[in-house]
Structure formats: structure tokens, C-alpha cells
Amino acid sequence: MAQAYAGDGSAGSRALRYVIITVILGIALTAWSSVEQYVNQFVRYKIDAVINDKLYEQFLGLDFWRYDDKNTVDLFDKAQQFSRFFGYVFDRLTSVIQQVVTMVAGLIGLMFVSWWLGVILILAVIPGMFIQYRLSKAQIAHWASNVETRRMTNMIEWGMFKVSTIAELRMYGMVKHLLSLRRSLREKDVKDRIDFERQYIFKRLMADVVESAAEVTALIFTALQIVARVQPIGQFLYVQQVVSRALSGSRGVISEFNSIDEDVANLFDYNQFMELPQARHRQKNLYKKPKQIIFDDVSFHYPANDTQVLQHISLVIDEGAHIAIVGENGAGKSTFTKLLLGLYSPTDGTVTVDGVNLADVKLADCTRILGFCSKILQHFHLRMRKIMCCLVILPIPMMTNGFMTHFHVLKQKHSLRSYQRALIHTSINGWSIAMEPPVSIFRAGSGSAWR
Structure with a gap:
């Protein structure tokens, strides 16, 4: 520009050329800054997704007793802290x-x-x-x-x-x-x-x-x-x-x-x-409703605590029997239920279903042949179609009387079909408390349909 000011005729075109090059470089740097920001956010998202997915997969694959273990839950909270900020570690x-x-x-x-x-x-x-x-x-x-x-x-x-x-x-x-x-x-x-x-x-x-x-x-x-x-x-x-x-x-x-x-x-x-060990892989299958469940001298304590929760429980549950488990708070009723469902394995003794050790049965088969109705319905903020999936897919019949018979009678009368049409796409969050227990019963009776 100084040369052009001094009278050099060719200097003006060179100055304009340099100005254009400077503008182009500025635009390129601005574009690169935008692309770089996008790439950083995308890479951080991918890294965070992988770390979080692995963390939750590990958590959901642990032995069930660990969910009642304070040390495990505390360790999970600390691990979550790392997973939330791992994507920013490289920036730091x-x-x-x-x-x-x-x-x-x-x-x-x-x-x-x-x-x-x-x-x-x-x-x-x-x-x-x-x-x-x-x-x-x-x-x-x-x-x-x-x-x-x-x-x-x-x-x-x-x-x-x-x-x-x-x-x-x-x-x-x-x-x-x-x-x-x-x-x-x-x-x-x-x-x-x-x-x-x-x-x-x-x-x-x-x-x-x-x-x-x-x-x-x-x-x-x-x-x-x-x-x-x-x-x-x-x-x-x-x-x-x-x-x-x-x-x-x-x-x-x-x-x-x-x-x-x-x-x-x-x-x-x-x-x-x-590095916490995953739950033991179970191999055996059960294909039909159980005739008899036997608790044979069952004792249980949590691995992190030597205090016995249940001691020397022996019990035979025959098909069609109605049994009430009564006890004070902390007596072990919930632990007994988890042993019955195959979630916990006894420390001593065995729980068998028609002669098969329940600890060796695949968890999917346990939930298929054993229904469980919680006092609080875990609906996970889902819609009716997902929660009451038993109205769409029915598993191998596991009851020939009682609930399943009543279920089919109602279905033949189209009562449930009308109910389904009315509520199939509604979220359970808006339901009254009185409407939730029947859903829990239906879902427990559906067994593997929930899967």
C-alpha cells in the first residue's frame, strides 16, 4: 500500500490481492473455529456416551445383593462423578x-x-x-x-x-x-x-x-x-x-x-x-409351571456382613398352596422373597423348583414362572401399551385356575380389550393410585411378556 501511495501502478493490485487473501484466511479461520467446536462437542458426546453406557451396564449386571450394599452404592456414586466429567479431562x-x-x-x-x-x-x-x-x-x-x-x-x-x-x-x-x-x-x-x-x-x-x-x-x-x-x-x-x-x-x-x-x-x-464381579451366569431352563418349591435348611447373610438375616429355613410350597410370611420389620421377609424369586442365592442350603436348584436357573425363566406383585408399581414413566404388554403377548400358561382363568374370561367378554383401547396410549403418570395395583397383577401374571 505504501508503494501504491508512492506511485507504483502495480502495487495497488498486489495490495488488493493481499487484502482478499487476508479476508479469505479470516473466513477460513472462522469456519475452522466453528467446525472445531462441533468436532469437540461431537467427540465429547461420543466419549461420554461410551463411558456412561459401560458404567450403567456394569451396574445393571451386578449380583442383586450389591444393590442393598451401602459400599457398592457409594462407589457407584463416585464412579458417576467421573463419568459426568470424563469428556472434559482432555481439555484440562x-x-x-x-x-x-x-x-x-x-x-x-x-x-x-x-x-x-x-x-x-x-x-x-x-x-x-x-x-x-x-x-x-x-x-x-x-x-x-x-x-x-x-x-x-x-x-x-x-x-x-x-x-x-x-x-x-x-x-x-x-x-x-x-x-x-x-x-x-x-x-x-x-x-x-x-x-x-x-x-x-x-x-x-x-x-x-x-x-x-x-x-x-x-x-x-x-x-x-x-x-x-x-x-x-x-x-x-x-x-x-x-x-x-x-x-x-x-x-x-x-x-x-x-x-x-x-x-x-x-x-x-x-x-x-x-472391576466388581458380574452376576454368575446361569445355564438351566424351566419350561413349565412349578409343582413344588422347597427351601432346604436355607440360611443367608450378605457377603459384606457376617450377620445372619435368615437361618435354617425349611419349607415346602406345593402347587395351589396359599402361604403367608409374617414377621416384624427387619425379620427377613423381603430377603425371603428375593430368595424365592432367585434374585439372591442362599449362603447355606438350597432352594429348588421341582428338584432344580433355583440358583442355577436363568433369571428370565425365574421371572417367567414366578410372578411378583410389589406394593409399589414400578412403571418407569411408561405408557399403558408397554406396562400392560400382557394384553398383547401371553407367555406359556402357568396357571390353570385363579387369575389366568379370570383373565381369559374377561378377555372373552372384551372388557380388557375395551380397557386397552381406552388407555393404550396414555401414560401411567396420570393414573390414580387405585388403578395401579391391577396393572401390577396383570404384569406379574404375564411373566416373560414383560420382556
Whole structure:
């Protein structure tokens, strides 16, 4: 452009060419930035999806007793923490590398001026890094020890904001109590974490003072060198820039190290959870309704606890029998039911169905021949068509009287078909409580149709 201004005729076209090239490069860089952002989001989504899918597959493949084991559930919560932020780990690693390069480059640049200034700066940044390391370890330990506290807080929040429970909570005056409990749990978790920061304020301040003293020392030394005509006047700006870069790099390393340290701790928990053994693979099949179920001297205790939940239970259940299992809270009724359904395997003794050990029967066959009606219908926010799939597909008949006979009679009278047409596409979330138990009975009677 200067040449064109001076009268060079060909310089004007070259200047325009360079302007066009500059604009094209700017557009290309802008487009690349957009593509890069999309690629980063897509890759992060794919990584998060794989990590989360593997985590949930592992959780849903464990032995059933582990779902009642507090240590397993706590470990799962910690593993979830890692899976949520795994996609950002690479960004943090990249940031750490950038900060380390910035810090090292600043130190090397300062050593070109004076090696002992570089040594002073290295010694100045060590206290801050050590203090941040101690703080990070304390925060990680606090987070790991308060998993149950956060779980209780989430349960309170979930319960308070459910439409089905909020009226009862307000009617019986439980809102203030739950809010107070939520507040105390939150303070135990979040406020204590903030208190850790307060305990380290003075130490951080002293570390900052040491870093500032090192910076002032380097600048004073450079100023004296310039006054003595040993260094050129521009050296002062150079030293000020390299010291500032080295200190900002060290602070960036400290800040990112805090996050990386937490991620490494969560990675350890994730790996530990993924290494938990899967439920034993069962081989045997059952094809017909059971004639007899026998509990032969059955005892059970959870693997993580030696306390016996059930001891020496012997019982014969014949076809058509009606048996009530009665006991106090904690007597083992639910455990007995899970043994009967094949979810738990006895610690001692056997549970057999027509002579076949129930512990060896495939879980799909257990649910096909044994129906279970819970007092709370687990509908998973599905539509009627999915929950009452027994109206569409019927398994091998397992009852010749009672419920199944009544079921077919109703079906012949088209009562259920009319019911199906009316509710087939409606969500069960809008149903009344009285409408849910029949669905639970239908589903239990359908056996493998639910699958």
C-alpha cells in the first residue's frame, strides 16, 4: 500500500490481492473455529456416551445383593462423578500442558538474563503449588466422605417437589422440618468445603507474597543493571514480561492441578467399580409351571456382613398352596422373597423348583414362572401399551385356575380389550393410585411378556 501511495501502478493490485487473501484466511479461520467446536462437542458426546453406557451396564449386571450394599452404592456414586466429567479431562490436560509450557518458557527466558533469578523464581512458586496440593487432597477426602449426605439431600429435594407428595407434606407440616434438614445437610457438604478454603487463605496469601517478592527482586536487579549500563533499557520490559508469564503459568498449573487431582481420584473409583464381579451366569431352563418349591435348611447373610438375616429355613410350597410370611420389620421377609424369586442365592442350603436348584436357573425363566406383585408399581414413566404388554403377548400358561382363568374370561367378554383401547396410549403418570395395583397383577401374571 505504501508503494501504491508512492506511485507504483502495480502495487495497488498486489495490495488488493493481499487484502482478499487476508479476508479469505479470516473466513477460513472462522469456519475452522466453528467446525472445531462441533468436532469437540461431537467427540465429547461420543466419549461420554461410551463411558456412561459401560458404567450403567456394569451396574445393571451386578449380583442383586450389591444393590442393598451401602459400599457398592457409594462407589457407584463416585464412579458417576467421573463419568459426568470424563469428556472434559482432555481439555484440562491440554490446559495443564499449555500452562506448564508457559511457566517453563518464562523460567528459561529469565535464566538467560541471570540464572540465579530463575532459581529464585522456581523457589518462589513451590510453596503455592504445595499449598494447593494440600487443599486439593483435603477437598477430595471431604467429598468422598460425604457421598451419603449428598444422596440424602437429593432424596429430600426429589420428594419435596413431587406433585404426589407435596400436598401431604404441607398438610402435616413437614415442609419446615425437611427444609431445615436439607439446609443442615447442605452446610455439612458445601459449607465445610468452603471452610477448607478459609483455612488456607493466610497460607495462600503468604505464598503470593513470596511470589511477588521474587518478581520485585527480579525487576530491581534488572533496573540496577540498566542504571549501571550493563543491560539495555529494553531488558526491563523483557524481564517484567517473562516473570509475569512464569507466575501466571504456575498459577494456572496449580488451578488445573486441583481439577486433575479430583479427576484422578474419581478415575480410581470408576476403575474400582468397573472391576466388581458380574452376576454368575446361569445355564438351566424351566419350561413349565412349578409343582413344588422347597427351601432346604436355607440360611443367608450378605457377603459384606457376617450377620445372619435368615437361618435354617425349611419349607415346602406345593402347587395351589396359599402361604403367608409374617414377621416384624427387619425379620427377613423381603430377603425371603428375593430368595424365592432367585434374585439372591442362599449362603447355606438350597432352594429348588421341582428338584432344580433355583440358583442355577436363568433369571428370565425365574421371572417367567414366578410372578411378583410389589406394593409399589414400578412403571418407569411408561405408557399403558408397554406396562400392560400382557394384553398383547401371553407367555406359556402357568396357571390353570385363579387369575389366568379370570383373565381369559374377561378377555372373552372384551372388557380388557375395551380397557386397552381406552388407555393404550396414555401414560401411567396420570393414573390414580387405585388403578395401579391391577396393572401390577396383570404384569406379574404375564411373566416373560414383560420382556
